[in-house]
Amino acid sequence: MSQHFAPAVADDAAGAGAAFVPPILASRSGQRVFTARRHLICLNDNQPLFVEGDPAHLLFTVVSGGLMILRQMADGRRQIVDIAGPGRSVGFTAGGRHDCAAVALVPSEVAARERHPGQDDAQMLAEIHRLRDLALLLGRKTAIERLATFLLEMMGEDFDQSQPLDFPVWRQDIADYLGLALETVCRNFVALKKRGLIAPANRESVHILDIDGLRRIASGAAAVETTCP
Amino acid sequence: MSQHFAPAVADDAAGAGAAFVPPILASRSGQRVFTARRHLICLNDNQPLFVEGDPAHLLFTVVSGGLMILRQMADGRRQIVDIAGPGRSVGFTAGGRHDCAAVALVPSEVAARERHPGQDDAQMLAEIHRLRDLALLLGRKTAIERLATFLLEMMGEDFDQSQPLDFPVWRQDIADYLGLALETVCRNFVALKKRGLIAPANRESVHILDIDGLRRIASGAAAVETTCP
DNA sequence: CGCGCAGTTGATCTACGTCAAGCAAAGTGG
DNA sequence: CCACTTTGCTTGACGTAGATCAACTGCGCG
Structure with a gap:
């Protein structure tokens, strides 16, 4: 969706x-x-x-x-x-x-x-699924993994990579969704840019350059090497 | 319950x-x-x-x-x-x-x-409620707040303070529930003991000495002062 | 007895939070 | 039209809660 x-x-x-x-x-x-x-x-x-x-x-x-x-x-x-x-x-x-x-x-x-009992089962089950994903994210993922996960979630299933992804969410709200500080969200946007996964567009949107790369980070498959000085 | x-x-x-x-x-x-x-x-x-x-x-x-x-x-x-x-x-x-x-x-x-559609609404809604609580805990609570919240949750509504609370959960499982490391769980059990809120019993159980104290910590109302040297 | 497992404790490291400037875009108003 | 503020974002310096690594302590059990 x-x-x-x-x-x-x-x-x-x-x-x-x-x-x-x-x-x-x-x-x-x-x-x-x-x-x-x-x-x-x-x-x-x-x-x-x-x-x-x-x-x-x-x-x-x-x-x-x-x-x-x-x-x-x-x-x-x-x-x-x-x-x-x-x-x-x-x-x-x-x-x-x-x-x-x-x-x-x-x-x-x-x-x-x-509300009509029995009518909203699918929506409630989907909500439970999302909340479990969120619990894993908040309990066990690193900051950059959380942000990558967030971006993928905002893209949804059918996303046209050629156009920018925009989300109506301020940095502070992203932070409150991902259990981070605002500044940490900022720094990890920069980190994703430096790694060539996203490119800056407007204030509230980014170009997605490498979906699979984001997926690898979000799932924890991509070990985050520390930047050399 | x-x-x-x-x-x-x-x-x-x-x-x-x-x-x-x-x-x-x-x-x-x-x-x-x-x-x-x-x-x-x-x-x-x-x-x-x-x-x-x-x-x-x-x-x-x-x-x-x-x-x-x-x-x-x-x-x-x-x-x-x-x-x-x-x-x-x-x-x-x-x-x-x-x-x-x-x-x-x-x-x-x-x-x-x-499964019968419509029959389990209450259980699903309760699950959603618990998962939201968990999200708040994992995203925004400190280690000691998490542990206090966990103990209160294990007590349930009707708990007899005179007998020990026992829970069938190893330290590693508590850690994986609270999004912490095993050692952090240990240290915060000790911290709660030192503050006189719980007392050690067996391996898998504790005496609850101060439920309201735990509630205050769990809700973030009790500021955790650093121990003086 | 000696092995193994869960828990505890201590020393050290680090990812992230906090505090404090700067900066750019978007008003606002004289 | 241009000072001046506001607001959200970015960046840097520094502090810390909690992770990690490493002993060590009981305790149950073959």
Whole structure:
């Protein structure tokens, strides 16, 4: 599944229409949630869809844009546990309350719907699979292996190598996803460039030069030799 | 949910009964799977129930003992993604094949059953919740916070503080669960003892002296002051 | 008894975090 | 249109939590 984070084309007329705001969202103070038509929610950059502790009645499917699902500690340490592009459902949680927050990375549209037992097995199993991958990454991979894994994940299955890969994620968010410091992410972007695996493009995108090389690093097959002085 | 890892009481008569061996298990070469009655599987210490890549048709519920679910890299780095005691179901996987191995920590009994869509929602959601907790632990917690979290997890909800907590997990397995080196686990057991939170008992058990203290450390609320010289 | 295995302890190393400048692009406003 | 700030990114210097390597200690067991 390819991730496609193109910002939602803002439909001016839609924002002014009769707004349907699910109770869960209306209840969150200090937030304006713009809804287009029934059950379609538009989120701004950095706007939360729900936060930890919110009552959880609905599931949400990303229509355009992208969300991050994140867990936080009292002292502010953050771990992003998922980055969801179009087609992905978010909002799975045990018990009646969310154990994570969901925040839009870019202006995004999500569709709300009811949960129906048995209907979302495949999505939940995929989520379990991703989280196990993440656990292996966070527990046992080196910084450069984590970054290579991240890039491959953002590419998805069907990726056209001839065009740049862009991801709607700032350095700090990449760091919080990979369990690293922001500066470590930077340095390892540079390391991948120096090894000729990627080339810089814009701020939020890179050219992928050697997918198999990235795969070798991500899997730990490529031993990382220290640079000679 | 309390974790209860008492070894299965070996029922000699049962082992000799007509064995039902699910195809998935019978197909695994070099392993003897002892089955008592229909669908009940007895595993020895360290014996795999399934390994990564096995076709996945069934779900398993732990009846007694305990299993670890683990993911491995080509070079041998291991990450345990779950430790399942009695009552827990294991075997959830996307696609037709297991993405993890399941190995008995102690002599264990598991019950095999078919998957029925919609029936296991609660278990899957609980699994997602646990994996998110694990991601936060692996990505952002210090060694001593990880160990405190682990001990609290092994206690479960209803734990009798007056009796020792025992867990069927060797130091190396704790290390592979917490994303640490074996020696680091040792040193932090000592650190918790020195701070008076736990007291040594047998090899595989400790007395819990201060649950709230452990909780404070696990949540990151207790700043870990460096020991003065 | 002596072997082997799990755990502990100590000494040292290193990958990554932290702190602190710089830098470039994108506003902002006079 | 050009100073001036803001914001995210990069780079460098340095510190440290935890990994690694290496003894050593019990303890069970043939």
